[in-house]
Amino acid sequence: MTRLAYGLVALIGIAAAGLGGYGVVGGAGTLRLAWLVPLGGLELTLDPLGGLFLGLIGFAAVPASVYAMGYPDGDGRGRFAYVVFVVSMCLVPVAANAMTFVIAWELMSLASYFLVLHDRESEESIRAAWIYAVMTHVGLACLLAGMLLLGADLGSLRFADWRVSAPALDPTTRNAVFVLLALGFAGKAGVIPLHVWLPLAHPAAPSHVSALMSGVMIKLGIYGLLRVTLDWLGSGPPWWGVALLIAGAVSSVIGVLYAVVEQDLKRLLAFCSIENIGIILLGIGSAALYQVAGLEALALLGLVAALYHTVNHAVFKALLFLGAGAVVHATGTRNMEAMGGLIKRMPWTAACFLVGSSAIAALPPLNGFVSEWLTFLALFQNTRLDAVGQNVVFTLGIASLALTGGLAMVCFVKAFGITFLALPRSDAAAGAHEASPPMRVAMLALAAACVALGLGPTLVVPAFGSVAASLLRTTPPAAGGTWLTLRVSGDFASLSTVAIAVSIAVSLLVPLLALRLVGASRRTRSYETWGCGRIVQTARMEYTATAFANPFKRVFDFFYRPTKRLDIEFHPESRFFVERIEYENPTRSIFDDWLYRPALDLLHSVARAVGALQSGSANQYLAYILAALLLMLVLA
Amino acid sequence: MIAEVAGAIVQVLVVGAGAPLLVGALRTLKARLVGRRGPSPWQPYANLRKLLAKEAVVSTTTSWVFRATPYILAATLLVTGLIVPVTTTRPPLAFAGNIILLVYLFMLGTFFLALAGLDAGSAFGGMGASREVAVAALAEPTVIVAVFALALRADTIDLGRIVERFRGEPWLAANPAHLLAFAAFFIVMLAETGRLPVDNPATHLELTMIHEAMVLEYSGRYLALVEWAAAMKLFLFMTLLANLFVPWGLREPTGPVAVLLGLLALAGKLALLTTAVAVLETGVAKLRLFRVPELLAGSFALAFLSLMAVFLVR
Secondary structure, X not given: OHHHHHHHHHHHHHHHHHHHHHHHOOOOEEEEEOOOOOOOOEEEEXXXXXXXXXXXXXXXXXXXXXXXXXXXXXXXXXXHHHHHHHHHHHHHHHEOEHHHHHHHHHHHHHHHHHHHOOOOOOHHXXXXXXXXXXXXXXXXXXXXXXXXXXXXXXXXXXXXXXXHHHHHOOHHHHHHHHHXXXXXXHHHHOOOOOOOOHHHHHHHOOHHHHHHHHHHHXXXXXXXXXXXXXXXXXXXXXXXXHHHHHHHHHHHHHHHHHHHOOOEXXXXXXXXXXXXXXXXXXXXXXXXXXXXXXXXXXXXXXXXXXXXHHHHHHHHHHHXXXXXXXXXXXXXXXXXXXXXXXXXXXXXXXXXXXXXXXXXXXXXXXXXXXXXXXXXHHHHHHHHOOOXXXXXXXXXXXXXXXXXXXXXXXXXXXXXXXXXXXXXXXXXXHOOOOOOHHHHHHHHHHHHHHHHHHHOHHHHHHHHHHHHHHHHOOOOOOOOEOOOOEEEOOOOEEXXXXXXXXXXXXXHHHHHHHHHHOOOOOOEEXXXXXXXXXXXXXXXXXXXXXXXXXXXXXXXXXXXXXXXXXXXXXXXXOOOOEEEEEEEOOOXXXXXXXXXXXXXXXXXXXXXXXXXXXXXXXXXXXXHHHHHHHHHHHHO | OHHHHHHHHXXXXXXXXXXHHHHHHHHHHHHHHOOOOXXXXXXXXXXXXXXXXXOEEEEOOOOHHHXXXXXXXHHHHHHHHOOOOOOEOOOOOHHHOHHHXXXXXXXXXXXXXXXXXXXXXXXXXXXXXXHHHHHHHHHHHHHHHHHHHHHHHHOOXXXXXXXXXXHHOHHHOOOHHHHHHHHHHHHHHHHHOOOOOOOOOOOOOHHHOOHHHHOOOOOHHHHHHHHHHHHHHHHHHHHHXXXXXXXXXXXXXXXXXHHHHHHHXXXXXXXXXXXXXXXXXXXXXXXXXXXXXXXXXXXXXXXXXXXXXXXXXX
């Protein structure tokens, strides 16, 4: 039964991927069931952008489901929610009116809420699910308000009508709608400071669900942002683009700063998703600004970079979460401090995780590098804009993207190095076992996709270019470059990952041959690690994840605001013998302390003040009714 | 086609064979500056030969990552050697991705070297790896922003074309922003290649080392490859600095004479730059580790100012 459900989702995924691909190449179609729901009925339309996201969901759902089929001792709980989750995600990008969209959106949120609550025994899961439910419904309230405001002004809830008449609305309404919808979608995408649910909810769900939540669900927030910024409302004032760029710069740097110091493997990946959403926003923001300035070719470039990174992140983040799931299953913990040495016990998982880590750290020639390269190129060409203020914002974007690239590399040296290399840090890690065959197949397929997307930008970019052109309502650019080299903006820059891959492969032969030629010694002796004369090497001598990230904790202490706690228990007989030392060095979230805590306190105090009205006395309630009636009579 | 392959081979030979000499010359100069005779500039070649003849000791704790890393590292540096304009303004792989590719290829090498540092499971390797990636991550934005400031003035991000543009129109370079970018790039060059005041390449106290602590477990041919790669990195960074900021002497690859002239010009520029680094290294002490980020933040501020100047003074 469980396998049947996951098999069904895999089939749905294949169908969605096919249909999405059909949409990307320009296929269109509409399905309308007016009787099914009120306010416009159920209406689905396939267009290139929707097709891209539909295809992406389908593409990610297949390996996630195959993986879930192979996940041992799964009791099948949550399989129904999983089916609903994937189906409702598929409906979001093809929804053609507000009613359909909101129903699909809410179904997706509810289904994922139940999946986050998978482990209903643990306090942590319950808290994560609760925060997720609150945040996602605050977002939904913003979306509803924005959509109803727009619908009331235009007299229609169909997106096609918005496209036609929304650009003519007065600026105040358009700005209000933009703010409301952008807040709602940014919350789902995990943009800082609306991200607080994400690092709690994603790790709590089972790993194949985390893969889909981080890989594709938050991308639907990006989908919504694209629709709002570039499609539904037409092109807006420059501050929309500036706001997106700043949000992107902040999310990318802060997301990766949190990821670097994280010890929980799955939470590290979740923070890293925030970083990648930031990188995508940098592309979208630049596209919006270029479009306002009438630089269509550059707007296309920015949008293609954003779409490419969206797809890439879905692929490598799904891969990394599946890998993390295999590790968590094998070791029984998410704490990296209890892992280590897994490369010898789980060679396949380790190899796939290494591919995913290199891809997400944007190492050439893999896919993360290609989309970050395109994003850099889109940001670099801001000199074509003749507005100094905007240039400065772009420059901040460049600097934050560069810093993010470096920190992401650190983050994944840590994630891979501490988890998979050296000696196991616990008995569970020492006794770990390789993932089951279906899990390995799912990871290998995603790793292959990372390589393919890395080597094939000359094929992928034109396809995304036509999707971007349909969204910006321009003609797609003539193909730049040849099959080998991608040319961007005429002679400005070019990229050839195939050439890079071939050169690295050939260059690998150079040291191998050179060592032969000069007659280097080929003798190798296996011996223990050098350790200053100590007798045995144990895992306690290894560098820990905490220690590895400590330089960053010190450099950015104004941001982490680490607190130290040292507890020493001495032996009752003598103070010279220590029985137990406890040391904690946690970081504090400035968002919790300075934003959410005061906001909640304010909410509580307002609620308490309003609560004074609720005395419980029937007479008083009658008095309220009378007063209300009198007030209405006076006003009427 | 044949000319391009020949150009690629020449460039790889110059980088691969010239790098140890640069390191040797730097050591000799430093020794002379403090009044020692010092080793001959050819000493690094002798060191490499000695290492190649020795057997390699590999820790039982390590995995294939440890053994593959020296090869990956050497390969990435050879590839970067094809991107940097060393002897001509049209390096063979210029079309493959320009400055961004260059920065990320350096990161690829650092990524694997740091993993290898963790692989042996000793505290030294982990400590070195942690510090090395911290320095690399904080230096990366400066490299990109500083080179981008040049690229903006030259209106291309192709390194070779930047050189051509500045050589043709020297007045473009005659402004304070150029000097700021140079200072910023010089500082990150010291940081990225593990020179004083960021890291001390001559120390033998593991606790104060960064790069040397990370590669502590390597021996024999593996160590030879790692040292060769480190020398190539120094060579490439100094070449970048020399050719981007002092573009004269470098030509289009019109024939062997042009390449030879480019090589001679490079030798002259590197000699000056090596002297500058040697004087600097004799004059300053190593910074405390947690003062290094301040230095890097300073260099980033310089690069950022240089970039802002492009917008504000155009």
